[in-house]
Amino acid sequence: MAEKTLLRLEDLKLHFRTTQGIVQAVDGVNFSLGYNEAVVVLGESGCGKSSLAKAILRLLPRNVATYSGKVFINDIDVMQLDDEEFRRNVRWLMMSLVPQAAMNSLNPVLKVGDQVAEPMMVHHGVKREEALNTARTMFQHVGVPEAFLDRYAFELSGGMRQRVAIAMSLVTSPALVILDEPTSALDVLTQANIFNVLKRLKRELETSFILITHDIATSSELADSVAVMYAGQIVEVSDAKNFFSAPLHPYSQKLMASVPRLRAEQEPDFITGRPPSLLNLPTGCRFKDRCPFRMERCEEDPPMVAKDRRLVKCWLHV
Amino acid sequence: MAVNIEKEEKLIPSKKTKDDVLLSIQDLHVWFELRRFGFGHAGYVRAVDNVSFDLRYGEAVAVVGESGCGKSSLMKSILGLNKPTKGRILFDGKDINTLDTRGWHWYRRQVGYVQQDPFGALAPFMTIQRILEEPLIVNGVKDHVEREARVRKAMEEVKLYPADDFLTKYPHMLSGGQQQRIVIARAMILEPKLIVADEPVSMLDASVRVEILKLLRGLQESHNLAMIYITHDLSTVRYFSERIFVMYAGNIVEKSPVGDLLKHAAHPYTDALLTATSDPDSRNAETFKEIPPGEPPSLVSPPSGCRFHPRCPRRIDNLCDIEVPPEFDIAANHVAACWLYK
Numbered sequence: 001m002a003e004k005t006l007l008r009l010e011d012l013k014l015h016f017r018t019t020q021g022i023v024q025a026v027d028g029v030n031f032s033l034g035y036n037e038a039v040v041v042l043g044e045s046g047c048g049k050s051s052l053a054k055a056i057l058r059l060l061p062r063n064v065a066t067y068s069g070k071v072f073i074n075d076i077d078v079m080q081l082d083d084e085e086f087r088r089n090v091r092w093l094m095m096s097l098v099p100q101a102a103m104n105s106l107n108p109v110l111k112v113g114d115q116v117a118e119p120m121m122v123h124h125g126v127k128r129e130e131a132l133n134t135a136r137t138m139f140q141h142v143g144v145p146e147a148f149l150d151r152y153a154f155e156l157s158g159g160m161r162q163r164v165a166i167a168m169s170l171v172t173s174p175a176l177v178i179l180d181e182p183t184s185a186l187d188v189l190t191q192a193n194i195f196n197v198l199k200r201l202k203r204e205l206e207t208s209f210i211l212i213t214h215d216i217a218t219s220s221e222l223a224d225s226v227a228v229m230y231a232g233q234i235v236e237v238s239d240a241k242n243f244f245s246a247p248l249h250p251y252s253q254k255l256m257a258s259v260p261r262l263r264a265e266q267e268p269d270f271i272t273g274r275p276p277s278l279l280n281l282p283t284g285c286r287f288k289d290r291c292p293f294r295m296e297r298c299e300e301d302p303p304m305v306a307k308d309r310r311l312v313k314c315w316l317h318v
Numbered sequence: 319m320a321v322n323i324e325k326e327e328k329l330i331p332s333k334k335t336k337d338d339v340l341l342s343i344q345d346l347h348v349w350f351e352l353r354r355f356g357f358g359h360a361g362y363v364r365a366v367d368n369v370s371f372d373l374r375y376g377e378a379v380a381v382v383g384e385s386g387c388g389k390s391s392l393m394k395s396i397l398g399l400n401k402p403t404k405g406r407i408l409f410d411g412k413d414i415n416t417l418d419t420r421g422w423h424w425y426r427r428q429v430g431y432v433q434q435d436p437f438g439a440l441a442p443f444m445t446i447q448r449i450l451e452e453p454l455i456v457n458g459v460k461d462h463v464e465r466e467a468r469v470r471k472a473m474e475e476v477k478l479y480p481a482d483d484f485l486t487k488y489p490h491m492l493s494g495g496q497q498q499r500i501v502i503a504r505a506m507i508l509e510p511k512l513i514v515a516d517e518p519v520s521m522l523d524a525s526v527r528v529e530i531l532k533l534l535r536g537l538q539e540s541h542n543l544a545m546i547y548i549t550h551d552l553s554t555v556r557y558f559s560e561r562i563f564v565m566y567a568g569n570i571v572e573k574s575p576v577g578d579l580l581k582h583a584a585h586p587y588t589d590a591l592l593t594a595t596s597d598p599d600s601r602n603a604e605t606f607k608e609i610p611p612g613e614p615p616s617l618v619s620p621p622s623g624c625r626f627h628p629r630c631p632r633r634i635d636n637l638c639d640i641e642v643p644p645e646f647d648i649a650a651n652h653v654a655a656c657w658l659y660k
Binding site: 038044045157159187188189190191192193195196199200214215216217218219220221222223224240241243244245254255256258259260261262263264267268269270271274 | 385524526528532551553556592597598599602603606610613
């Protein structure tokens with residue numbers, strides 16, 4: 001982890017109230033992220049990845065049961081701010097979001113240039129012409145022709161719309177951009193192009209990224225470090241180099257083994273069983289029912305253990 | 319023209335080996351007419367253009383391509399949902415587009431279809447038992463004891479046991495992986511000779527995908543089924559098929575055995591697809607990938623000559639942009655439609 005931290009989460013919790021009970025979508029997440037660093041949050045669907053993004057950005061639905069913990073940005077606890085202060089001072093200015101299926105989140109009746117310029121006008125209070133100029137620069141960064149500023153979303157292909165959504169998230173030059181499954185709906189070549197764009201942005205604008213995905217193979221295109229999420233908790237945090245060659249947590253190992261590989265002779269394996277329901281979580285280690293290394297101690301909740309500057313939540317490494 | 323299939327089937331009991339051709343696609347064109355104001359002619363969408371291949375008994379092939387390359391139109395023509403504009407589809411030597419009603423009944427029993435989105439493919443108001451019984455009822459299995467036995471057998475084949483736990487449930491009560499197993503069981507229940515699987519795992523979670531693909535592969539081998547596996551994900555292909563067809567803008571640009579294609583991709587488009595597919599490796603983050611710029615062309619007015627030429631890094635001027643490349647031999651069973659190999 002880098003010396004200076006841009007974002008630090010301490011015991012972040014987000015629980016939802018439903019008719020069937022409390023859903024513990026994010027349950028005690030800790031991690032930190034440095035400047036110009038990209039962290040990938042990996043996990044199966046329903047493990048709380050997208051809820052984590054919502055919790056960081058405080059984009060909460062109405063049925064929240066618990067929302068607690070600390071979110072530090074530049075060592076300032078933004079959880080102390082009220083909603084209006086948070087909206088004014090944090091969202092867009094410090095961090096922004098590229099939502100899931102972002103290409104379908106564009107407004108169909110506005111020109112894409114105006115949409116990209118809008119956060120600039122709202123948050124920096126600049127004139128439309130100036131905001132459009134910034135939007136033009138951002139279009140260059142993400143590789144969209146400038147002429148597209150005057151087009152509508154339906155006139156663009158999926159890949160171009162995705163680039164526009166990324167340009168929009170960057171226009172106010174936030175230090176952190178959260179990408180929620182940015183390429184899962186795109187074709188292989190377009191996906192590779194988008195990752196080229198993200199890599200270039202990371203070098204040119206020194207932005208930090210949180211990339212939320214279940215696609216392990218493509219996530220390695222951007223990752224400096226990896227956080228693995230399972231049933232609402234982070235079970236491993238590691239730098240990318242060590243993670244992709246030798247993951248520590250049994251769940252991470254299984255997850256890595258399930259990736260079909262193009263260039264290595266390795267039969268992919270699968271994880272038996274299903275993740276537990278977030279409504280009714282088991283006590284102790286949440287992975288124990290699917291774990292090949294299950295021991296007696298797994299009935300107790302494992303601590304987060306530091307090992308060679310990596311963190312792993314498993315009794316095997318205590 | 320129409321032949322009495324059932325009579326013929328009884329006369330010649332089919333004993334086919336791996337070398338016999340099951341499905342033969344000959345010079346297939348599927349064009350959709352565009353209308354202006356509802357009646358004026360406004361050109362064609364050339365979804366499938368000049369596609370030919372043979373599929374043998376018990377052989378699994380993968381059709382790889384991006385969205386809009388015509389793989390779904392090809393699949394629908396094989397299922398008999400699209401009428402070809404030109405060309406023939408021969409199944410067991412019979413042209414499927416000359417079949418009469420009884421012939422179609424016969425053909426639909428021979429071909430199973432595994433849909434992309436399992437939840438969308440299962441009727442929400444039917445129990446699992448009803449869903450799996452439906453094809454049997456339609457095809458005249460009147461004895462309900464036999465039907466139940468076959469339903470249970472199919473559930474066992476897709477490893478959903480104990481069957482009693484599932485039979486009375488509705489699709490929404492199952493997980494995505496279990497739903498896809500039901501879809502596979504339904505495709506298998508009439509004991510077809512060919513399975514067409516349209517992106518069978520793209521809607522599923524990464525950890526479940528391999529499980530479903532292994533299940534399909536196991537069934538394909540144990541029942542000696544021919545299988546067409548349609549996908550955009552090259553990394554899964556090598557484990558689940560023997561041959562790959564790569565499609566681009568309505569054409570098949572390369573046909574090859576799996577191992578050969580991954581080692582020596584001949585067509586520049588195949589090469590680009592392979593480059594774009596990542597393996598989990600932290601070194602990926604340090605390099606940029608060389609991906610051809612642009613997007614696949616419109617199928618209404620595709621580029622002249624080779625349809626990939628506007629994006630191709632190795633294009634030969636005054637050739638690729640004028641003449642359509644024929645298929646050139648690269649190695650045994652390996653052909654590529656590219657002027658680089660003339």
